[in-house]
Amino acid sequence: MSAIVRLTTADLEVVTALEVRAQPLPWSEDQLLLELVHDDAQVLGLLDQGTLLGFVAVRHMLDEAWILNIAVDPTHRRAGLGGRLVEAASAAARAWGCSSLWLEVREGNAPARALYGRMGLSERGRRPGYYAPIPPSTERELAVLMARDLVPARAC
């Protein structure tokens, strides 16, 4: 039985290892640590019998919440875990009193864009050349800005 839990600095090593397995250009340990200790952020992990299968980092800024990172272990994809993590980030955002959930995604990241569309996020803008190239490409990549409105649990 898997569960969503809030991760702490004690989980830094395991979350960094998952990030390296999951992402073509992984965040550094320091970037992950910053979200684990930031007052306005939460890193939520999906644990199955003590094994971390995925995580989402979400931060709030005024009445907006932003998913800054999300990853599911490559061996556990297409099993609904990404959807559960987006829902967990939405619940954290509502509890903060946020009225919308935002994120940026690479234009070419079809799995993530499909997941977000299915979770009710829609395109709200584009940032050309936002992302560093993923080798062997040398072209910077456009970011698609996506958002979904939320009903906050309380006022900000």
Ligand SMILES: CC(C)(COP(=O)(O)OP(=O)(O)OC[C@H]1O[C@@H](n2cnc3c(N)ncnc32)[C@H](O)[C@@H]1OP(=O)(O)O)[C@@H](O)C(=O)NCCC(=O)NCCS
């Ligand atoms: C994006 C990611 C988190 C999705 O995680 P996941 O656990 O596989 O997602 P889910 O199983 O919850 O997928 C939910 C829905 O999203 C869509 N989706 C997910 N992966 C997909 C894929 N490879 N191709 C097409 N649609 C996909 C589907 O609609 C899917 O529902 P379905 O399986 O019933 O068709 C995962 O692929 C990942 O970790 N990618 C690397 C990191 C990354 O790109 N993060 C996003 C940065 S913005």
